[in-house]
Amino acid sequence: MQLFPCPFCGPRPETEFHYGGEAGKVRPEPAEAVSETAWADYLHAQANPKGVSREVWVHLACGEFFVLSRHTVTHEILGAEAMPGREA
Amino acid sequence: MMRRYSAWSLVREGLRGHTGWPEAWRKPERPQAAYDAVIVGGGGHGLATAYYLAKLHGMRRVAVLEKGWLGGGNTGRNTTVVRSNYFFPESVALYDFALRLYEGLSRELNYNIMLSQRGMLMVAHSELEMEIAARIVNAMQINGADAELFGRDQVMQKVPLLNDAPDARFPVHGAIWQGRAGVARHDAVAWGYARAASALGVDIVESCEVTGFLVENGRCVGVDTSLGEVRAGAIGLAVAGHSSVLAERAGFRLPIHSYALQAFVSEPVKPMLDTILFSFGTGTYLSQSDKGELVIGGGLDRVPSYGQRGNPPVQEQVISGLLEMLPAVGQLKLLRHWAGIVDVVPDSSPLIGPSPLPGLYLNCGWGTGGFKAIPAGGWLLAHLIATGGHHEISRPFDLARFETGRLIDEAAGAGIAH
Ligand SMILES: Cc1cc2nc3c(=O)[nH]c(=O)nc-3n(C[C@H](O)[C@H](O)[C@H](O)COP(=O)(O)OP(=O)(O)OC[C@H]3O[C@@H](n4cnc5c(N)ncnc54)[C@H](O)[C@@H]3O)c2cc1C
Ligand SMILES: [Zn+2]
Numbered sequence: 251m252q253l254f255p256c257p258f259c260g261p262r263p264e265t266e267f268h269y270g271g272e273a274g275k276v277r278p279e280p281a282e283a284v285s286e287t288a289w290a291d292y293l294h295a296q297a298n299p300k301g302v303s304r305e306v307w308v309h310l311a312c313g314e315f316f317v318l319s320r321h322t323v324t325h326e327i328l329g330a331e332a333m334p335g336r337e338a
Numbered sequence: 339m340m341r342r343y344s345a346w347s348l349v350r351e352g353l354r355g356h357t358g359w360p361e362a363w364r365k366p367e368r369p370q371a372a373y374d375a376v377i378v379g380g381g382g383h384g385l386a387t388a389y390y391l392a393k394l395h396g397m398r399r400v401a402v403l404e405k406g407w408l409g410g411g412n413t414g415r416n417t418t419v420v421r422s423n424y425f426f427p428e429s430v431a432l433y434d435f436a437l438r439l440y441e442g443l444s445r446e447l448n449y450n451i452m453l454s455q456r457g458m459l460m461v462a463h464s465e466l467e468m469e470i471a472a473r474i475v476n477a478m479q480i481n482g483a484d485a486e487l488f489g490r491d492q493v494m495q496k497v498p499l500l501n502d503a504p505d506a507r508f509p510v511h512g513a514i515w516q517g518r519a520g521v522a523r524h525d526a527v528a529w530g531y532a533r534a535a536s537a538l539g540v541d542i543v544e545s546c547e548v549t550g551f552l553v554e555n556g557r558c559v560g561v562d563t564s565l566g567e568v569r570a571g572a573i574g575l576a577v578a579g580h581s582s583v584l585a586e587r588a589g590f591r592l593p594i595h596s597y598a599l600q601a602f603v604s605e606p607v608k609p610m611l612d613t614i615l616f617s618f619g620t621g622t623y624l625s626q627s628d629k630g631e632l633v634i635g636g637g638l639d640r641v642p643s644y645g646q647r648g649n650p651p652v653q654e655q656v657i658s659g660l661l662e663m664l665p666a667v668g669q670l671k672l673l674r675h676w677a678g679i680v681d682v683v684p685d686s687s688p689l690i691g692p693s694p695l696p697g698l699y700l701n702c703g704w705g706t707g708g709f710k711a712i713p714a715g716g717w718l719l720a721h722l723i724a725t726g727g728h729h730e731i732s733r734p735f736d737l738a739r740f741e742t743g744r745l746i747d748e749a750a751g752a753g754i755a756h
Contacts, residue, residue, distance in 0.1 A: 251650055265651050269642060290741040294593035294684060298582035300644045322596075323644045 255330040256309040257316050257337075270306035272296055273317045302328065340537035342448055362529060363536030368565045369543045373399045375723050376561055376570035378548045378584065380404025381413040382524075382709065383701050384576035385531035385542070386716020387723070389447075392538035394717075395724035400540045401570075402532075403563060405547035409528030412578050413709065415678035417601050417635040419614055419625065420710035421458050421519030422483045425474055425751030428734040429687065430481035432714055435731055437518060439713030449530030451522045456625070458519035458614040459488070459496055461663075463508040467618050471514045477751075478516070488513040496613055499666050507662055508619035519614060521625050521633075527712055551588045551698065558588065558697035572723045574699045576715070579644065579679030581689075581702040590694040592702070593684055593740055598639040598677040599706050600648035602656065604670040606630030620659025632667065634660055638682065638706060648677040680705050685745035690718050691728060691736035699723055700737065 253261040278284045278292055297303075300322055307318045314336065319328040341347070341360055351358055369376075375391055377384045380402045391397040404410075420440055422433035444450050462471045471487060478485035493513045494502060502510050532542055543565070552560035552567065560569035577584055579596045606629050616623035624634045636656030639649050653675070661668055682705045683689060689703035701719040704711060718732040728736065739745055 264641065269640065286741045291591070294740045295591035296582065296593065296595055297586070297591060298595055298642070299586075300580070300583050300596075303642070305642070322642060325641070325643065325645055325649075 252325065252327075254307070254318065255327060256312065256314065257330050257332045258312050258314050259309060262309065262311065266311050267307050267309055270308055270315060272298075273304040273306050306333075340448075340533065343450075362533040363542055366541045366543055369401050369403060369541060369546060369563065369568045371567075372560075372569040373401045373541075374571045375400045375574065376568055376572075377402045377574045377576060377719075378561065379411070379576040379578070379580075380408045380528075380532075380542060380544065381411045381576060381578060382409070382527050382531065382712035383413075383578075383704070383715040383719070384574070385409075385528055385535060386712050387574050387576060387701065387719040388540045388542070388716075389531045389535040389538070390717050390720035391724060392535055392540050395720060397724060398539040400535075401568065402535070402540065402542045403546045403548055403561070403568070404542070404544050405564075407544050408532055408542065409525055412599075412678040412680060413528050413712070414524055415601065415676060416524055416709045417623070417625070417633050418521045418524045418709060419458065419519065419623070420453070420522055421516055421614075422710075423458070423460065423474065423478055423485060423514060423516045423519065424748055425477050426746050426748065427481050428746050429748055429751075430478065430483050431731050432688075432735070433711060434481075434483050435717075436711045436714035439717065440522065440710075441518075443527075443530070443713060447530040447534045449526060449533060451526040451530055452628075453520055453522045455518050455520035456613050457496075457515060457517045458616065459493060460514040460616045460618060461493060461500070461508075462511050462513060463617070463619040464511060468511050471512060471618075475514055484516060484518050486515045486517070488515045497611065497615055499610060499664050500615070501663055501665055508617060521614065524709060527709075531712075531716070548584065549587070551695070553589075553695065556696060558695050572697055572699065574701060574719050574723055575693065576701045576719065578702060578704065578708070579681050581681050581700070585693070588693065588695045588698055592689065592700075592737075594681045594689075594703060595642050596644055596679050597641075597682050598643045598645065598648055599680045600636070600639065600652060600656065600675065600677045602634040602653075602672050603627075603674045604632040604634070604667070605673050607632070607670065610666075615663070617659065617663050620662055622656050622659030622663060624660065624664075631673065632670065638680070639677070644679055646677055646679055648675060682706075685739075685747040686749040687746040688715070688735050689737055690715065690732040691722065691738070693737070
């Protein structure tokens, strides 16, 4: 079992965490000006990188969302940060 | 010329010590400079595409470029369940087409793919699950696929070892039964298509990695490879878990996450299970191989990954599910265990169609369940490449569904596992 770092609770078993999605996506606004293509892109198009990846995860125990950096081949953990404005 | 396999050739070779078998397919060291079509990925889907291009569309200048060895991806790593018990008409049209092609494939390819239609039980554990099971059975029957709703006694008759103790965590209420479902030999599917395609002139080049795409006037006109540049009239992409990596090199993104999916094989035992068994409650499924090993699978790993190995949390879940279903196998040792990287799409349906880069066509997104679809996936991609347009069966699976919102959500519809 791998340990993942929660910025609030420290290292915890990976099964306490749930994957949320790719970090850094910006929701296109305003809604009435967003094309179908741009919206589909925002919702569904993924970088899905082979290598270093920045992802949003939630720690199910404390309920906090945060950004986890990891390597998708080696599964090495490279860092964890609170979401902007949610620092521990 | 390809030499036909037959009972007679087996006897003859047996008598002369198996010294006269020719190689099953040609092995060109490197690709030629140009082809009419290049297929990236030498798994089942890529090889089948090349075969149907040559066989049905008369295209003989075709190459399959594979970075590793034939069938070394998910085609050689899967648990070989073939079935068509899906919910939506679009899916049943696709997977039942595949199953029908599988039913004639050994003869078509002159290669025994060892299709064994031993049927599949999807066991339901509560009255509510039985309602869902009835709904799926009705949908399958309306869509023209064979399906039956089994009661508890019929299930126990099929698999007497199933845990039906009074204190069972998942009591048996009934099951979905598809009698035409089965297993096939995974390597044989890859090798059979490779041999038949090669005999029709297709070049299959192993150890040849596609590293980029040649684009002229906004159109894809070839690929860069570890063995040099190869030009092509059209390019097909069939690289499963690596689709996003190649899409990035072609300048677009796909609605795909890559995950590891694991499988397990036990030591061999006497015949104990003559069907495929799946449980809605545990998510674990298994069949028994001809050698007597139990071939076991379950759900996806929890962490997006390109590491081609499995991780303990899901191992534990799959194996504890197995012990819950069949307590009698608790003493068995696991012999082997591995994972493949699968291409998961939000609606659990494949992506077949033109890519955003003209000249480049997609066959991916099969996720945890594309072995059963290999003949259809190859047939449909060949149709796209040869005609430039969709066949009616592949049209609903176009990338455009993510813009129109017409998703084909089989995770919700059929609770798909594999
Ligand atoms: C453990 C497990 C169990 C499964 N069980 C089932 C099941 O029971 N039933 C079922 O229907 N499906 C099952 N599947 C899914 C099924 O295996 C796949 O959907 C199917 O095999 C995909 O075939 P493919 O030809 O698209 O991909 P693959 O067989 O993975 O072939 C893709 C090929 O592309 C090559 N490639 C990648 N990048 C490049 C590059 N840059 N250049 C050249 N070549 C490249 C790879 O080396 C690979 O050989 C399972 C999968 C796994 C992992
Ligand atoms: Zn926490």
